[in-house]
Amino acid sequence: MMVLPLGILWFGAVLLAVLDGTRLKNAILAILILTLALASTIWLGIDIWSNGPREMVIGGWERGIGISLRIDTLGILFATLSLFVLLAALIFETANRVRARIFPALVLFMGVGLTGLFFTGDAFNFYVFFEIAMLSAYVLASYGETPRQLRAAFLFIVVNLLGSMLFLLAIAALYHITGRLDMVGIETQMPLVAESPATLIATIMFIAFSIKLGLFPFHFWLAPVYTGTRPSVAAILSGALANIGTYGLLRFGADILPRELDHGAPVLIVLGVVSIIYGAVQSISRQSPSEVLAYSAIGQVGYIMIALAIGGEVGYFAVILYAVINALNKGLLFLSVSMRGWLVGASFAVGAFSVAGVPPAAGFLGKISIFWAAIDDDAWLIAGLIFLGSALSFLYMFQIYRRRFWIPREDEEVSHIMPQVIVAAMAIGLLAVGLWPDPLLDLTSHAVSGLLEATPLVENQP
């Protein structure tokens, strides 16, 4: 049962790789496979919710030797979220006519990479799944194949490949100093490791994940890529792929290297603050809507960093909640900004309210949880800054709304109804989460307690 989502996606992806994805029936088959995988992930999630984390060692090896899958609430939450965004983008692209035969297969392969990475309990396996997801993202970035998308894809590959190499170096170094590759094993060995090599590894890992997230000094690739790629791909990159960064920082930072994360907190706060201000100021000064959204994404990462730096139960709670809602926001906004029509306009407005943190939309929960975390930490300056950042994001989101939806241009056709319905459904989902937040809040706190609870000591095996 634990490998069910992975297996469905893997076989589906391989099957679709040989079929012509531009045909409607094959694209619908891909949608069905993705829905099935999403359903089985949720089913697995319900089981883990009641019975606790599950662990499985592949190939019947002993624990600590074989490659393990380890699924807890955090992994399930991120897997469900990513599959949901992938599904929305795939339906959107199907409704708009798929342009490349490989597109549906690539979306499924990315699903394999992402679920695998959220489910794995082995650090090197994490890298392998990470590369599966990245490889499909590299090809997806060039989807559309105009010169602009090719440039965006090239930039994306060059920067992110360097990030992956850094991550690989960090994994090898972790193996060298702990002699283990399973995450639980590394975690139990880490307190025995001297401080300086551990800090070095933590720094390299932080840089690798920050490149994926687009945190301030590593953001330079993000704007041309998000504006250059097609809307559905931009939604996938920002709503599904960027989750790797948040999850990786939580798994390797909060879970495996908590001491080093604690030492690095001042740096995270400074980078987070700079990211928020830089993202907001750039967003306000930009004209084209997708560019505004891209810079806004850089700003949103800042909030996640600040919450991560505050740490502890409230801090991690805010990180997870904010990351989940931010991914949904970004998926909705990147999809809706490419279309026209009153339904899309209304959905965009919901997404804009959510980014700004205005109550009926879900974004309010994320903002308020970071606010609580900051007040809990007596960081009044940061609490004020979050307020300022929200006000600025309100400003730039409605600049887009004014330019894009308020004054309809006569010459522009209203988009097809089907894609409009998809973004409207996402918007209703965001509103529903905002109005009835209990399930998401419960899930998040469950994930945090799983992250914080002391790992049972495992016997040292070679």
Next chain:
Amino acid sequence: MILLLSLAVAILFAAGAYLMLKHDLIRLIIGMVLVGNAANLFIMAAGLQRGDAPIYPLEDDVSDPLVQAMTLTAIVISFAVSALVLSLAYRVYVAHSSVDMRELSQAEEEQAVLDDQAAEAPEPEPGSDGSPHTGEEQLEDELEVEEATRS
């Protein structure tokens, strides 16, 4: 031995990083491949010890098989990525008839100016159809026609 390996890793990484700062796309890709190989050597170095081949039944000290398995996986992945990057570089060359990074970023800036104009314009100019990506859409149409004729 470990000194030699670390020297090799350092030289490979430095050469790769130097090439990645070049304007030429092909040099940039070679730089990426070198950095990837530096990472592979680094994994080997992470489990370096003398010993026999780790084949069952084990007798004396064996060398660590895990790093070799990891390196092999990493080599395969970096090989796939290199192939992908090279094919993409070819597509970029076909689209721009240039492999110079400066010309690519110039094209990027021109595109940004076009986008800003499209976003700012309150009224569509008479004579144009006012859609923001006219040039690209034309190109896409041309490509589609080309595909249709081919098949």
